[in-house]
Amino acid sequence: xxxxxxxxxxxxxxxxxxxxxxxxxxxxxxxxxxxxxxxxxxxxxxxxxxxxxxxxxxxxxxxxxxxxxxxxxxxxxxxxxxxxxxxxxxxxxxxxxxxxxxxxxxxxxxxxxxxxxxxxxxxxxxxxxxxxxxxxxxxxxxxxxxxxxxxxxxxxxxxxxxxxxxxxxxxxxxxxxxxxxxxxxxxxxxxxxxxxxxxxxxxxxxxxxxxxxxxxxxxxxxxxxxxxxxxxxxxxxxxxxxxxxxxxxxxxxxxxxxxxxxxxxxxxxxxxxxxxxxxxxxxxxxxxxxxxxxxxxxxxxxxxxxxxxxxxxxxxxxxxxxxxxxxxxxxxxxxxxxxxxxxxxxxxxxxxxxxxxxxxxxxxxxxxxxxxxxxxxxxxxxxxxxxxxxxxxxxxxxxxxxxxxxxxxxxxxxxxx
Ligand code: HEC
Ligand SMILES: [Cu+2]
Numbered sequence: 001x002x003x004x005x006x007x008x009x010x011x012x013x014x015x016x017x018x019x020x021x022x023x024x025x026x027x028x029x030x031x032x033x034x035x036x037x038x039x040x041x042x043x044x045x046x047x048x049x050x051x052x053x054x055x056x057x058x059x060x061x062x063x064x065x066x067x068x069x070x071x072x073x074x075x076x077x078x079x080x081x082x083x084x085x086x087x088x089x090x091x092x093x094x095x096x097x098x099x100x101x102x103x104x105x106x107x108x109x110x111x112x113x114x115x116x117x118x119x120x121x122x123x124x125x126x127x128x129x130x131x132x133x134x135x136x137x138x139x140x141x142x143x144x145x146x147x148x149x150x151x152x153x154x155x156x157x158x159x160x161x162x163x164x165x166x167x168x169x170x171x172x173x174x175x176x177x178x179x180x181x182x183x184x185x186x187x188x189x190x191x192x193x194x195x196x197x198x199x200x201x202x203x204x205x206x207x208x209x210x211x212x213x214x215x216x217x218x219x220x221x222x223x224x225x226x227x228x229x230x231x232x233x234x235x236x237x238x239x240x241x242x243x244x245x246x247x248x249x250x251x252x253x254x255x256x257x258x259x260x261x262x263x264x265x266x267x268x269x270x271x272x273x274x275x276x277x278x279x280x281x282x283x284x285x286x287x288x289x290x291x292x293x294x295x296x297x298x299x300x301x302x303x304x305x306x307x308x309x310x311x312x313x314x315x316x317x318x319x320x321x322x323x324x325x326x327x328x329x330x331x332x333x334x335x336x337x338x339x340x341x342x343x344x345x346x347x348x349x350x351x352x353x354x355x356x357x358x359x360x361x362x363x364x365x366x367x368x369x370x371x372x373x374x375x376x377x378x379x380x381x382x383x384x385x386x387x388x389x390x391x392x393x394x395x396x397x398x399x400x401x402x403x404x405x406x407x408x409x410x411x412x413x414x415x416x417x
Pocket of ligand 2: 168211219
């Protein structure tokens, strides 16, 4: 039993100290993945403690049982029955008191850990998280947004302020040992702190973030990367993230920004003509691709808040004096107000992107829809040469923006992305 206590005391001590301690990465073992936050050590210690108690209890029960099986087996045909002992006070007190103490210890270790996980330090760095079918969106204090990765500052407590736009989701970062449901209609919080810095220049250096609440068709696809950056790299990243659309030239927008934004639509819209939960942007139903269906007016509409029951083709909704002046207006409205007109055969399964995609982002998407033949089915742009040239221009624009900011004495350039 004293062996057990040796596990308990350090576990309790490290839990109490966890808010101030720094983390070192603990290697993965049979039970656990790598531990890479200050929460990981104490949580693993409690897990291991309960685990060891389980091993010992299991051994005690099974060994005694096997021994009794052999020792008291029936040896012959003639069995002499006897009365067994009625009770044994010493034994009964022992097997009640010792497990009770162990359970109380487990309770307190769990409770202390729970309080710690529920109480983000006051100086936490806040990141807003929006979960929706089927993606995460992370929003930073300077307005920067990210959907493909969660980047956090190293060595600082980070608090996620989370809400859901549709159903129940759950955010889980296994290596940090933190997990919290994201519930429609309320905010939930989660905090962690990690020193396990990732290399900003190496996109393969990351940890996983999962959705662990089954939330529909593409639930399996709500996996994104978490990366921990040192202060300087973190600041550079959030600044670039905030103005990434502004440094792309207009004519490069559709293939440089388009695919990145399309990643937020790809869980429901394909480019190859096969419908998922939303209509494909590629050719479908013998009607050509999305841009053709919209600009030629052949697309079929069935229902929607602004729909007229007698009118079922797009050409009667788009044009001078009609609901939408131009095809572009219709597409923009389909993105900001998806329930206005519903594509025939689909229900209102798309959440609005109002406030999340600005004019340049919509321009990029429309440009992509107009030039679908220049893209692969996975949304990547075919012409790598043009990407390289555009990257050069982006580099120049960034340098110019940095110079202009320095000249104006501005240190924190932030605009909506
Ligand atoms: C959760 C699934 C989902 C996501 C994510 C989603 N959509 Fe949709 N989308 C739908 C569904 C369902 C429809 C059909 C119903 C309707 O018209 O609103 C639709 C319809 C559309 C239409 C009208 C298509 C037509 O043929 O007339 C456009 C345009 C569109 N979406 C653009 C986007 C863009 C751009 C994004 C990403 C920024 C996106 N959608 C993300 C589900 C989704
Ligand atoms: Cu989910």
